[in-house]
Amino acid sequence: MQRKVVLQDGELPKEWYNILPDLPKQLPPPIDPSSRSPGPGILPRLFTKEQLSQEMSSERWVKIPEEVREAYSLWRPTPLIRAVRLERALKTPARIYYKYEGVSPPGSHKPNTAVAQAFYYMKEGVERVTTETGAGQWGSALAFAGMLFGLKVTVYMVRSSYEQKPYRRILMHAWGAEVFSSPSSNTEFGKRVLSSDPNNPGSLGIAISEAIEDALSHDSVKYSIGSVANHVLLHQTVQGLEARRQLELLDEYPDVVAGCVGGGSSFSGLFWPFYYDRVSGKAPKDVKFVATEPTACPTMTRGIYTYDFGDTARLTPMLPMYTLGSDFIPPPIHAGGLRYHGDAPTLCLLLKEGYIEPRAYNQVEVFEAATIFARTEGIIPAPEPSHTIKYVLDEALRCKKSGEEKVILFNLCGHGHFDLQAYQEFFEGRLQPWEYPEDAIRKSINRLLEEYPWIKDLPFLK
Numbered sequence: 001m002q003r004k005v006v007l008q009d010g011e012l013p014k015e016w017y018n019i020l021p022d023l024p025k026q027l028p029p030p031i032d033p034s035s036r037s038p039g040p041g042i043l044p045r046l047f048t049k050e051q052l053s054q055e056m057s058s059e060r061w062v063k064i065p066e067e068v069r070e071a072y073s074l075w076r077p078t079p080l081i082r083a084v085r086l087e088r089a090l091k092t093p094a095r096i097y098y099k100y101e102g103v104s105p106p107g108s109h110k111p112n113t114a115v116a117q118a119f120y121y122m123k124e125g126v127e128r129v130t131t132e133t134g135a136g137q138w139g140s141a142l143a144f145a146g147m148l149f150g151l152k153v154t155v156y157m158v159r160s161s162y163e164q165k166p167y168r169r170i171l172m173h174a175w176g177a178e179v180f181s182s183p184s185s186n187t188e189f190g191k192r193v194l195s196s197d198p199n200n201p202g203s204l205g206i207a208i209s210e211a212i213e214d215a216l217s218h219d220s221v222k223y224s225i226g227s228v229a230n231h232v233l234l235h236q237t238v239q240g241l242e243a244r245r246q247l248e249l250l251d252e253y254p255d256v257v258a259g260c261v262g263g264g265s266s267f268s269g270l271f272w273p274f275y276y277d278r279v280s281g282k283a284p285k286d287v288k289f290v291a292t293e294p295t296a297c298p299t300m301t302r303g304i305y306t307y308d309f310g311d312t313a314r315l316t317p318m319l320p321m322y323t324l325g326s327d328f329i330p331p332p333i334h335a336g337g338l339r340y341h342g343d344a345p346t347l348c349l350l351l352k353e354g355y356i357e358p359r360a361y362n363q364v365e366v367f368e369a370a371t372i373f374a375r376t377e378g379i380i381p382a383p384e385p386s387h388t389i390k391y392v393l394d395e396a397l398r399c400k401k402s403g404e405e406k407v408i409l410f411n412l413c414g415h416g417h418f419d420l421q422a423y424q425e426f427f428e429g430r431l432q433p434w435e436y437p438e439d440a441i442r443k444s445i446n447r448l449l450e451e452y453p454w455i456k457d458l459p460f461l462k
Contacts, residue, residue, distance in 0.1 A: 003084050005246040007077035012069055015061040017237040019272050019346055020230065022060070022279050024353045027230075027345055028460035030317035031307055036454055041317030046215060046223040047231075048120040054231035062234060064116075071115045071148055075104040076238065080246035085376040087396070094399040095252070096392060098412040099243045099270060102379065106171065108414030109266045110141030110226055113235035117224050118145035127220040128152040132182065132207030134262065135161050135336030135384065136168025137414055138226030143177035153177040156184060156210040158339065159202035160332035167418045182207040189213050189313045203329045204262075204340040209313030216315075227263025228310060228319075228344045236269025243409060244273050253283070254409040256395060258290040260387045261300065261358075262337045264344035266413040267291055275355070289356045290395075291347070292387040294338050294366070296434035297330035299323060300351055300358035304445055307455040308342055318452075320461055321348045324436075325444035331434040333363050334422035335383035341444075361390045362433035367426040369393050370416070382414040383422055 020027060032039035044052060054062060064072075083096040101109035121129055129151055133139030139155035146153035155177050162169060162181040172179050180186050182202045183193035187210040193200055200206070208225075215223040225232060247253060257274050259267030277283035293300055299322050308323040310316040321342040324330075328341040343351075350356050363383070370386035372393065373379070381389060388410045399406050416423065425431050449456065 002250060003082045005080045005249055007242060007246060009073050011245065012072055012076055013064065013238050013241045014069070015063055016234045017241060017273050017276060018054070018057055018060055018062055018234050019275065021058050022276060023346065023349060024355070025349070027349055028320040030319055031458065032317055033452070039317060042212070042216065042315060043317065046212065048124045048126070048222065050120045051117065051231045054234055055229060065119060068116050068119050072238065077242045078103050078239070080243055083377055086373060089372070089376045090393065090396050090400065092396040092400040093403060093405045094396045094408055095405065096396060096408045097247065098410050099239055100379070101239065101266070101411065101413045102415035106137065106140040106144050107417065108137040108141065108382070109236060109239060109269065109411070110138045111144060112238050112269065113226065113232045113265065114138070114141040114145035115148065116235045118142070118149040118151055121151055121222055121224070122149040125220070126151065126222045128154065128218070129222050129224045130154045130156070130211040130214045131224045131226065132156045132158070132204055132211045133161070133226070134158050134204050134339055135382070136165050136172070136418065137337055139177070139179065140168055140171045140175070142224055142226070143172040143175035146177065147175040154214060155179045156182040156207040158182055158204060158207050158336055159200065161336035164332070164334060164421060165336070165418050182210050184210060186210070187213045201329065201332045203312065205312035205326055208311035209315055212311060212315045213313070227265040228342070230346060233265050233268040233272070233344055233346060236265045237272050239269040239411065240271060240273035243270060247409070252407050253285060254287055255285065255406040256288045256290060256408045257410070258292065258388050258391055258408065259411040260338060260384045260413070261291045261293050261343055261347065262340045262384065264347040266411050268344060268347055270411040290359060290391060291351070291356050292359045292361065292391050294333055294335055294387060294434070295360045295362045296333045296436055297324070297339050298360045298436065299341065299343050301360040302441055305348060305352050305461065307458060307461070308448060310342065318455070320345050322351060323448070324441055325448045327447065328444040330436065333434055334419060335363065335366070335387065337384045338387070359391050361387050362435055364426070364431050364433040366390050367423065367431060371426070379412065380416040380423070381412055382416045383419055385411060385413045
């Protein structure tokens with residue numbers, strides 16, 4: 001039984017896969033709220049020409065620049081590992097594989113797009129980039145990428161994670177980035193939030209607003225986003241393309257591809273190539289796509305599909321997504337990367353069309369699953385992919401009851417070495433099983449619909 005498949009450097013993908021030409025229907029366009037019509041809004045002021053081109057491209061395969069592939073080779077290809085010890089512990093006939101992205105220098109999947117974006121900024125002469133980060137994985141990835149390509153990096157880190165995960169912050173400093181706790185006094189929007197609520201725990205929506213304001217206020221500064229945008233998800237497909245080849249070497253193909261969703265980049269990066277197989281008729285069997293999220297921020301399971309802003313200050317154009325409302329602030333759970341009010345437009349379209357099955361779990365059952373994984377496979381997983389581990393355990397036990405020999409593939413998108421405080425709280429019984437109240441979710445969504453009643457009449461979502 002082969003437990004691990006590691007490709008050679010020469011097998012690193014040469015192209016990214018772009019899902020846009022293969023979606024079941026055309027992706028609804030961004031909306032400029034001032035004109036109530038399609039338009040990119042401020043995006044051309046934030047991104048490079050190449051990023052904007054990839055954002056709207058109908059080209060199915062996009063060449064990876066050699067400079068980016070060279071940077072990738074520091075840690076890619078990443079291993080595909082069969083969870084043999086976990087299978088034995090569960091006594092399941094299912095075969096469980098995980099694509100392990102924790103081997104990158106920042107410890108997650110995030111450098112797959114951070115390195116690409118930093119390369120494009122460097123090519124266009126950008127001197128500094130700003131960004132937000134939830135759990136700190138994206139901020140540390142961009143700090144790492146900025147170091148590789150000589151860029152200054154400013155990170156607005158959600159306050160709850162800034163306080164919970166100090167070593168992620170130190171990692172960013174080690175690679176030369178400056179880091180602000182968000183909401184901060186470094187921006188006008190941050191000051192307004194603090195003046196109304198000095199103890200605000202922050203959210204990705206607030207941090208995005210601060211990073212965008214910073215970028216728009218200075219010359220030679222651009223904004224970098226770690227998820228949601230089409231070009232970001234496209235860069236992440238190196239994971240799925242490698243995994244597909246690794247399973248091919250084992251003469252395997254998944255029945256289920258699963259991943260966690262905050263904005264959607266890690267899950268999309270894994271399942272897009274298998275989706276391509278499915279819609280192109282190349283898949284040898286039916287494959288199910290399962291997305292997991294926290295009950296504390298249940299965008300896919302309890303949000304609505306409509307147009308909303310990507311940030312709390314409402315600077316971005318409105319995007320089609322499942323959302324809880326752009327001013328939604330979830331509880332300070334330890335899965336900081338999953339505390340976002342919306343999701344990637346491509347993922348949301350596929351969810352609406354029935355290609356994706358969502359699942360939501362509370363953080364107590366998530367850490368129970370993470371502990372089982374750590375005590376069998378040896379790797380301490382980050383809180384974010386531990387939501388998927390919870391699903392995988394449940395699915396494997398269902399296979400045990402039914403006798404099905406399913407092949408389950410999931411993305412272990414980062415290690416939990418910087419999340420040990422969360423594990424300590426779990427072991428001491430101090431974690432709360434946050435489940436956001438339905439009335440609070442309805443209030444947040446209704447505020448959006450009441451302030452922008454015209455979005456329900458837009459023809460693009462029908």
